[in-house]
Amino acid sequence: MKKSQIIFFYLFVMAFSCREAYVSPVDTPALGYLVVEGFINTAGPTSFTLSRVNQFSRSEPTYEKGALVQVEAENNVIYKLVEKNKGLYISDSLHLNTTQKYRLRIKTSDNKEYLSDFGTAKQTPVIDSITWKRENEGVQIYINAHDDLNATKYYRWEFVQTWEIHTVFLPDIKLDQRTMGGQTIYSVSFLSPLTLEQDTSKYRCWVNKPSTNILLGSSAKLSKDIIHLPIHFIGPGARELSVLYSILVRQYAVTPEAYAFHEKMKKNTELTGSIFDAQPSQLIGNIKCISHPGEPVVGFVSVSTMEEKRIFIRNSEVPGWPYKSGCFTMVVENISDSIKKKAIDSSLVPANKADVASNGQILTFFAAPADCVDCTFTGKKDRPVFWP
Numbered sequence: 591m592k593k594s595q596i597i598f599f600y601l602f603v604m605a606f607s608c609r610e611a612y613v614s615p616v617d618t619p620a621l622g623y624l625v626v627e628g629f630i631n632t633a634g635p636t637s638f639t640l641s642r643v644n645q646f647s648r649s650e651p652t653y654e655k656g657a658l659v660q661v662e663a664e665n666n667v668i669y670k671l672v673e674k675n676k677g678l679y680i681s682d683s684l685h686l687n688t689t690q691k692y693r694l695r696i697k698t699s700d701n702k703e704y705l706s707d708f709g710t711a712k713q714t715p716v717i718d719s720i721t722w723k724r725e726n727e728g729v730q731i732y733i734n735a736h737d738d739l740n741a742t743k744y745y746r747w748e749f750v751q752t753w754e755i756h757t758v759f760l761p762d763i764k765l766d767q768r769t770m771g772g773q774t775i776y777s778v779s780f781l782s783p784l785t786l787e788q789d790t791s792k793y794r795c796w797v798n799k800p801s802t803n804i805l806l807g808s809s810a811k812l813s814k815d816i817i818h819l820p821i822h823f824i825g826p827g828a829r830e831l832s833v834l835y836s837i838l839v840r841q842y843a844v845t846p847e848a849y850a851f852h853e854k855m856k857k858n859t860e861l862t863g864s865i866f867d868a869q870p871s872q873l874i875g876n877i878k879c880i881s882h883p884g885e886p887v888v889g890f891v892s893v894s895t896m897e898e899k900r901i902f903i904r905n906s907e908v909p910g911w912p913y914k915s916g917c918f919t920m921v922v923e924n925i926s927d928s929i930k931k932k933a934i935d936s937s938l939v940p941a942n943k944a945d946v947a948s949n950g951q952i953l954t955f956f957a958a959p960a961d962c963v964d965c966t967f968t969g970k971k972d973r974p975v976f977w978p
Contacts, residue, residue: 622652624704626877626889629842630661630694632686632711633895636669640677640696653677656699664691664708686711694877694891706877706891714843715742717899720821727826729908733807733839737815744849745817746842747805752798754833754977755969758917758962759941760788763955765929776929778940778955795969796977804856806849827912831905836976838900844892851875851890902978917962924952933957939964 628638640654659671659679663686671679686692691708698704718734733747763778781789801822809815821839824830844852855873875890905911921944922932933939938957945953961967 623885624654624696624698624879624887624889625651626694626696626704626706626875626887626891628891629896630686630692630709630891630893631684631896632688632692632893633684635680635683636661636671637678637680638671638694640679640698654698658697660695662693662695663687688713692893701881702879702885703881704877704887705880706875706889709845709876709891709893712742712843712845712892712894714841714895714897715815716897717839717841720837720839720899720901722901722903724908725823727912728828729824729831729903730820731822731824731837733817733819733821733841735817735841740815742815742843743808743810744844744846745807746844746849746852747801747807747821747839748842749801749805749822749837749839750798751800751822751830751835751837752796752974752977753830753835755795755797755829755965756833757793757965758915759919759956759958760790760793761939761941761963762788763940763943763952764789765940774926774930776926776934778924778929778952780943780952792964792966792971795965795971796974797969798974804852804859806852806856808849810846827914829913829915831903831908831911832913832915833905834978835903836900838898840896840898842892842896843894847876848890848892900976915962917958919956919958921954922957923954 622642625641625643626638627641628636630636638659640657640659641651642654643651653676655673655677657673657679659673661669661671661681661684663669667690669681669684669686671681673679688711691710693708694704694706696704715735715737718736720731720733722729722731724730735745737743762781764781766777766779768775805821807817807819809817822837824835851873858873873888875888877887877889877891879885879887919941920932920936920938922928922938922940936957937960939960941956941958941963943952944955947953965971
């Protein structure tokens, strides 16, 4: 569950007792509370994700389907968003008049209507650079930005990490199975009996991981609007830097009100959940349910441009990086029962031949954890278009 949605579990629980059942003063909607995530992009695609989460449920959120979502300008011009999958509503790249104010209107399939306050468009400064250095045996990544006009002051960031992974073993054998008498019979054989070629098709993959924490920064207390902040730390020996790593950082200028909202959400989502913790304060954003006043909604709709920058870090740039794959092998007899008990039941897969008879029959083989032989267990085979 996303942290912005976990907050709902705590949001309206303002008291806790080990002896008495808590009765919320808020009437929980049957479908759960609406969570609105996204922003109005004045110079690019705009997208919002709508979901619902129950006050006392830790289950995955339910994505809102069949809603009518639109951006409205102060001069009554309307820009409709199109529904995609999993509660995602998007528009084509917008080129909005930044002298106008904009708001978001949502009408859900149960005829409830939600409306945000009009927001003034903010121009996000470009990202000056993304830098990194070795710290605490890992790698600390920094964001650097500034605004010569001293007009931004409040910033929010998101990022997406992508890294390349390689398997430890290149298999030259494969698992075969057939059914006989209602039972599954296992055996291993060479990938190519004539050439004994190794399989490189699942050697190289890529992993994508978006940021999950709320990332904020402010220069409001400084004489100049300059930002230099740590944004992400890669721990010592992490697989991310075993081959080639990339991070794409997105930067948003936000209003003081939006900053305060996200700062409060950040504090609330960082609670440990202990009964001894201070209870989180109620989040009040700038979007309300106008058809059912008083029904809580979580979200803050900002209006701004977005700036982004990507960097790469190669393994050769972090000499001595202590990545350990944790891979190992086990010798397994090429007998069905042995394969089942020693390999399959232990989540191991055939890697390479070990002992081969004079007639070419595999007698024993090395089995290894699946991720050490087939990278698709962890990543995807599709090479990113931006990969060097």
